[in-house]
Amino acid sequence: xxxxxxxxxxxTLSNALGLGVQASLxxxxxxxxxxxxxxxxxxxxxxxxxxxxxxxxxxxxxNLAEYNCRNNRLAELALQQDGFIDHxxxxxxxxxxxxxxxxMGTSTSGIEETENxxxxxxxxxxxxxxxxxxxxxxxxxxxxxxxRLRLGIEGPALSISTACSSSAKVFATAYRYILCGLIDVAVxxxxxxxxxxxxxxxxxxxxVSDKPCSPWDADRKGINIGEGAGFALLERDSNRxxxxxxxxxxxxxxxxxxxxHPEGDGAMLAMQQAxxxxxxxxxxxxxxxxxxxxxxxxxxxxxxxxxxLFGDTVxxxxxxxxxxxxxxxxxxxxxLFSCLFLEHGFMPKSLNTKILDPECRANILREQxxxxxxxxxxxxxxxxxxxxxxxxxxxx
Amino acid sequence: MKTVFxxxxxxxxxxxxxxxxxxxxxxxxxxxxxxxxxxxxQSPLPANERRRASRLSKIALQVAxxxxxxxxxEADEVATVFASSCGDLDIVHKICTALTMEGKxxxxxxxxxxxxxxxxxxxxxSQHAKKASNSISACADSFAMGLLEALTLVEVxxxxxxxxxYDRPAPVPLFGAAMSQAEFATALLIxxxxxxxSLAMIETNMVTKCSVVSGISECVNKALExxxxxxPAAMALPLLEALVNPAQQSVALDCPGANCIExxxxxxx
Numbered sequence: 001x002x003x004x005x006x007x008x009x010x011x012t013l014s015n016a017l018g019l020g021v022q023a024s025l026x027x028x029x030x031x032x033x034x035x036x037x038x039x040x041x042x043x044x045x046x047x048x049x050x051x052x053x054x055x056x057x058x059x060x061x062x063n064l065a066e067y068n069c070r071n072n073r074l075a076e077l078a079l080q081q082d083g084f085i086d087h088x089x090x091x092x093x094x095x096x097x098x099x100x101x102x103x104m105g106t107s108t109s110g111i112e113e114t115e116n117x118x119x120x121x122x123x124x125x126x127x128x129x130x131x132x133x134x135x136x137x138x139x140x141x142x143x144x145x146x147x148r149l150r151l152g153i154e155g156p157a158l159s160i161s162t163a164c165s166s167s168a169k170v171f172a173t174a175y176r177y178i179l180c181g182l183i184d185v186a187v188x189x190x191x192x193x194x195x196x197x198x199x200x201x202x203x204x205x206x207x208v209s210d211k212p213c214s215p216w217d218a219d220r221k222g223i224n225i226g227e228g229a230g231f232a233l234l235e236r237d238s239n240r241x242x243x244x245x246x247x248x249x250x251x252x253x254x255x256x257x258x259x260x261h262p263e264g265d266g267a268m269l270a271m272q273q274a275x276x277x278x279x280x281x282x283x284x285x286x287x288x289x290x291x292x293x294x295x296x297x298x299x300x301x302x303x304x305x306x307x308x309l310f311g312d313t314v315x316x317x318x319x320x321x322x323x324x325x326x327x328x329x330x331x332x333x334x335x336l337f338s339c340l341f342l343e344h345g346f347m348p349k350s351l352n353t354k355i356l357d358p359e360c361r362a363n364i365l366r367e368q369x370x371x372x373x374x375x376x377x378x379x380x381x382x383x384x385x386x387x388x389x390x391x392x393x394x395x396x
Numbered sequence: 397m398k399t400v401f402x403x404x405x406x407x408x409x410x411x412x413x414x415x416x417x418x419x420x421x422x423x424x425x426x427x428x429x430x431x432x433x434x435x436x437x438q439s440p441l442p443a444n445e446r447r448r449a450s451r452l453s454k455i456a457l458q459v460a461x462x463x464x465x466x467x468x469x470e471a472d473e474v475a476t477v478f479a480s481s482c483g484d485l486d487i488v489h490k491i492c493t494a495l496t497m498e499g500k501x502x503x504x505x506x507x508x509x510x511x512x513x514x515x516x517x518x519x520x521x522s523q524h525a526k527k528a529s530n531s532i533s534a535c536a537d538s539f540a541m542g543l544l545e546a547l548t549l550v551e552v553x554x555x556x557x558x559x560x561x562y563d564r565p566a567p568v569p570l571f572g573a574a575m576s577q578a579e580f581a582t583a584l585l586i587x588x589x590x591x592x593x594s595l596a597m598i599e600t601n602m603v604t605k606c607s608v609v610s611g612i613s614e615c616v617n618k619a620l621e622x623x624x625x626x627x628p629a630a631m632a633l634p635l636l637e638a639l640v641n642p643a644q645q646s647v648a649l650d651c652p653g654a655n656c657i658e659x660x661x662x663x664x665x
Contacts, residue, residue, distance in 0.1 A: 097653075098653060098654040107512070117492075118492040118493060119496055126569055127569050127572050128570060128572070128573045132573060133573075134570065134574050135535060135573075135575065138488070139481065139535050139575070140481075140482075140512055141533045141534050141535035141652075148652065148653060153653065154653040154654035155653055156544060156602070156652065156653065157534065157651075157652040157653060158532045158533065158534045158541040158545065159533050159534070160532055161483070161511070161531055161532070161533060162511075162512070162513040162529070162531050163511040163513055169530060173545065173548070176548035176549065176551075176553075179552050180548050180551050181397075182544070182602050196495045196500065197492075197495070197502070197507075200494075200502040201491070201502050201504075201507030201510065203502075204501075204502045204503065204504040205504045250528035251528065252516070252517075252520035252525060252526050252527065252528070252529045253520065253526070254520040254521050254523070254524050254525055256521070257508045257509070257514070257517050257518070257521070258508040269526060382511070382513070383513070383514075383517065384511055384513040384514060384518075384520070384531075386517070386531075
């Protein structure tokens with residue numbers, strides 16, 4: 001018997017597949033990748049990216065003008081989709097603005113503003129230019145602050161920044177706040193946007209692929225960086241039909257800053273905890289949305305972890321070849337994908353995976369499978385060895 | 397929220413090298429604010445990592461190690477919350493400078509150290525600590541939200557949690573724009589159960605800012621106020637004062653939005 005930790009009342013997501021839930025669903029079903037060759041100004045790298053169109057033209061509310069940066073513009077555009085703002089307003093009307101919390105994941109927040117300022121400043125400048133607002137853009141909290149002000153939420157708010165697990169961990173934090181009675185409803189999400197820091201940073205680590213990424217492929221070359229945003233409205237209501245968070249697990253690799261444990265020890269710990277919290281056995285999981293970045297070391301390590309715990313039967317795929325690796329937004333993007341698969345009864349193949357890595361054992365889907373699902377798991381792993389696994393299920 | 401227990405404390409700041417000095421500064425208010433923060437104690441980082449770690453990471457790990465030093469708990473039994481308003485702006489400065497140069501030569505080490513959870517990663521690696529770890533920011537309210545994050549972990553997961561809060565000034569040209577003008581770090585080892593290590597017990601409630609009944613939000617010791625006002629992590633000072641001074645009972649810490657948390661402190665002595 002599955003039991004709910006949190007009910008997902010509403011959600012929305014935007015990424016390289018387009019704006020809103022329907023765009024993601026259509027792209028995933030049609031096996032149409034959102035990746036494109038990188039033509040961004042200031043980026044002279046031979047790679048592919050998952051870009052969201054139209055961000056240059058988004059205008060923030062006048063009273064939030066100081067928050068203007070690519071990351072917050074992406075948040076604004078994403079919040080406008082799927083009637084999400086109205087759903088939040090209904091919760092505010094029911095519970096009161098200070099009974100809602102905001103928990104947002106991001107890895108680089110509005111760092112593009114700092115990059116731009118440095119580009120245009122003399123090298124010996126003593127101060128930042130007048131137009132630059134550190135607190136409202138580059139500061140890690142900027143995204144949570146912007147979202148809470150934009151939605152009129154007066155309860156506790158924070159940003160979680162644990163690299164690529166950031167916006168998976170917001171589910172666990174939201175659950176704990178609600179269980180402790182500090183809030184009734186949580187708005188959670190993740191937003192990360194394309195910037196020079198991550199493109200040139202991952203490039204310096206030789207982890208950026210010059211081709212569309214191909215997770216679990218014998219010839220995989222690394223990641224494509226993407227941008228994306230996702231939001232969900234969570235509350236405790238185990239009687240509600242629909243998609244629920246059933247389990248979560250959080251662990252630390254305690255191994256290396258930028259390389260995962262070769263046997264996937266930390267990843268396995270997170271998945272085990274998620275199963276145990278959900279009261280489920282490995283065979284109860286229908287599908288795993290892998291972290292699956294397409295780097296040699298991530299996929300090998302995650303494959304070890306998954307096959308040690310699940311054997312080689314449970315269906316798995318990575319959706320990074322649709323959206324790129326959206327870093328601090330990857331957790332929420334793939335969590336919401338995992339909810340979409342439950343809701344619409346299908347499992348996507350691992351797009352771009354042509355020749356399976358012969359060293360890998362996990363059951364990587366080579367074709368889309370259409371069938372009703374009961375429980376899905378999604379993995380998110382980040383630099384610093386930060387791991388998070390989530391389990392979602394359909395209750396009715 | 398449920399009553400929890402403080403089993404260890406650490407604090408580093410201007411002219412404060414260890415918890416003993418911190419304790420007497422908190423009690424007497426004799427602070428040497430114009431002195432630098434000196435890292436003189438034993439670092440929990442192995443020599444290799446110490447060479448690669450930034451000053452912010454060294455400060456965070458030193459104070460974390462201090463809070464664990466006298467506790468019976470081992471680091472691998474303890475979950476962690478790392479709270480910092482700004483993270484490592486030295487590294488942001490270096491990366492953004494590299495991005496203005498020919499070929500944009502970002503250093504791979506700087507890049508992996510640039511993540512907000514770098515300090516958490518170094519702690520986990522040096523202590524073989526595999527439990528849950530969160531790295532958060534709430535800008536000026538990062539200490540209060542870090543405390544709340546730690547308390548929810550203690551209460552729901554029934555695990556001891558090490559809360560580490562730290563910030564330091566940004567280099568020029570970011571200095572004036574960023575949130576911190578002073579170096580400060582503190583660590584609290586928080587346990588769900590009372591033990592012989594327990595120094596104090598705290599009971600925390602979230603209330604609206606206008607309904608604070610008894611909590612004081614400033615330092616009793618006015619000599620500490622300039623430090624509290626010059627670094628987000630130093631917003632911990634009123635609570636640290638109450639933890640060492642049995643006469644002080646309750647503090648209030650601002651959160652983003654309409655609420656604050658009231659923390660009632662009682663000695664375990």
